[in-house]
Amino acid sequence: QTVVTQEPSFSVSPGGTVTLTCGLISGSVSASYYPSWYQQTPGQAPRTLIYNTDTRSSGVPDRFSASILGNKAALTITGAQADDESDYYCVLYLATGISLFGGGTKLTVL
Amino acid sequence: QLLLQESGPRLVKPSETLSLTCTVFGGSISSSSYYWGWIRQPPGKGLEWLGNIYYSGSTYYSPSLRSRFTISVDTSTNQFSLKLSSVTAADTAVYYCARLRRSNMYYFDYWAQGTLVTVSS
Numbered sequence: 001q002t003v004v005t006q007e008p009s010f011s012v013s014p015g016g017t018v019t020l021t022c023g024l025i026s027g028s029v030s031a032s033y034y035p036s037w038y039q040q041t042p043g044q045a046p047r048t049l050i051y052n053t054d055t056r057s058s059g060v061p062d063r064f065s066a067s068i069l070g071n072k073a074a075l076t077i078t079g080a081q082a083d084d085e086s087d088y089y090c091v092l093y094l095a096t097g098i099s100l101f102g103g104g105t106k107l108t109v110l
Numbered sequence: 111q112l113l114l115q116e117s118g119p120r121l122v123k124p125s126e127t128l129s130l131t132c133t134v135f136g137g138s139i140s141s142s143s144y145y146w147g148w149i150r151q152p153p154g155k156g157l158e159w160l161g162n163i164y165y166s167g168s169t170y171y172s173p174s175l176r177s178r179f180t181i182s183v184d185t186s187t188n189q190f191s192l193k194l195s196s197v198t199a200a201d202t203a204v205y206y207c208a209r210l211r212r213s214n215m216y217y218f219d220y221w222a223q224g225t226l227v228t229v230s231s
Contacts, residue, residue, distance in 0.1 A: 001173065001174060034215065034216040034217065036216075036217035036218070038157075038218070040157070045206060045221040045222065045223050045224050046157065046206075046218070046221055047221075048217065048218060048219055048221075051211075051215055051216075051217035051219070052214075052215055052217070057219070087156075089156065089157050091159075091217065091218065093216035093217075096170070097145060097162050097164070097168065097169075097170030098162070098170050098172075098173075099147065099159045099162065099210065099216075099218075100159060101149070101156065101157045101158060101159050102156075103156045104156040104157065
């Protein structure tokens with residue numbers, strides 16, 4: 001069974017930079033998995049941040065960027081703000097029609 | 111602007127079947143550019159992908175969950191549906207329907223607001 005890994009939690013200071021990662025227990029994440037990233041605050045539906053590895057969705061601030069770092073997908077927040085405190089999920093497209101969510105990273109800004 | 115809206119019972123008894131429908135407004139479910147998906151989130155836990163469906167009826171289920179789930183599509187009403195049989199308390203969750211953009215992209219670009227379904231007697 002394919003498992004997507006994310007850090008359970010992360011902390012960043014206001015104005016700081018943080019990189020969240022998305023990996024596979026067995027294997028490497030590459031662009032061929034079309035990694036996407038979603039932000040979710042309590043009680044809200046997820047919001048699409050990034051798709052196709054590194055493309056920002058409409059309206060997403062440019063302090064959010066993404067890439068492949070080594071064998072993982074990565075989401076970087078540069079100049080973190082208080083309202084970036086959220087849960088972040090990555091999704092990999094594994095095969096025709098099949099998607100898989102990582103367990104999510106709870107980001108604290110303090 | 112696309113809008114997805116879930117409907118269905120919010121309370122289901124154990125061992126019964128959970129049924130939810132997602133209606134698509136502002137766009138056609140019959141577009142070749144999209145899949146339509148169901149995702150759920152148990153209280154306090156992460157998002158869990160359940161399955162996707164194409165307008166033709168082709169379905170793709172989570173390998174770990176497929177046995178109890180059925181996803182169907184009705185292009186005449188611009189709706190797709192989820193049925194989960196033999197529910198238990200572990201199936202209590204917020205259920206989301208979403209659109210998955212395909213064709214060299216493959217990401218969820220529109221989400222419904224989510225519906226909390228509680229399994230309880």
